[in-house]
Amino acid sequence: MRRLRLTAVAVITTVAMAACGGTGESTSAAPSPTAKGLKVVAASTWEAGFAKAAGATDITVIVPPGVHHAPDYDPKPSDLVKVAQADVVLYAAFEGFAGKLKEAAGSKAKLIEVSLDNTPDKVRAEVARLGGEFGTAEAAKAWTATFDTEYAAMKEKVTGAAEGIAPVIVAQAFVAWAADLTGVQPAGVYGPQPPTAGQISELAAKKPRLVLDNSAMPGGDALANVEAKRVVIDNFPDQGLDLIAMYKANADAITAALG
Known part of the structure; x- marks a missing residue:
């Protein structure tokens, strides 16, 4: 009977801790959010453009559009708060402030390094990869189809x-x-x-x-x-x-x- 009581107490304690996020591994990463509710923070509009193409809809950008040289931007405390509240943080290795973003993200946000290259084949591959990460693969596929059509029209116009x-x-x-x-x-x-x-x-x-x-x-x-x-x-x-x-x-x- 004593063993049964101890077992019951242990089970109740475990359930209570799980409900409060108190078990060891559950605090190291947040549950995967649905694609619709995914909060994405992008270092610049370049990463944000890739994220939008991949199907993300809730996107916050750290470096304001129009900043002459984004890699040299120095994030403000308010920027880092946004990062800490994100589900996903996108950054590029060449950005000097990437380390600050990683530190601010803590244990909740998933950090994804984006290969920023506008070569069409590389854009297609990166958008598909992010669509897989976000759970928006179909949206990424649809964007790629539109991009292929539009790019062909642009190329025809320029070569003409x-x-x-x-x-x-x-x-x-x-x-x-x-x-x-x-x-x-x-x-x-x-x-x-x-x-x-x-x-x-x-x-x-x-x-x-x-x-x-x-x-x-x-x-x-x-x-x-x-x-x-x-x-x-x-x-x-x-x-x-x-x-x-x-x-x-x-x-x-x-x-x-x-x-």
Whole structure:
């Protein structure tokens, strides 16, 4: 009888602790939320754009849109509170403040490092991966289908502006993906540091028609003496967090330069 009483007490205690989150492993991670209620905090609009494409709907962004160089942003205490209340935190390894986000997330939020690269194949893969993480795989698949249709239309428009002449392009390393909109690969790539005098000579020798520069890390000014049109490419979606709109804006800029 004594053993039965002790067993009953143990069972009651265990149930009570579980209800209060008091058992050992249950406090280390929150239960997986439904996709509809998933709270996502993204370091910048770039990660947020990937999250929205993957099907997330409740997204908070730490770095305000329009900040010139997001990796150097210094999060405010209020930003870190948002992180601590999240279910998922998205960040990129190159962001200097990523360590602060990890620390602020504590044991509740799931930390996911995002590979930020707007090369279409890599975007498709990353959106699919995040859809799997969020439980929104079907939404991610639907977005990808729309993206494929829209991207093909953009590419047709840009290549049409080139009037059948494949443009010679040089590009900053992190926006070289945009050359694909013209149907060519860059003839030369510079950066991420500003090009040296020797590199400028090499790039000029390519006789480029376009220089694709990075809005977040501009180095194209060093190529001012190169006879080519400079097109500023933006990797970050605006406050609408729409990746497709970001591609369209860049495609329009390239089209205008070719025209």
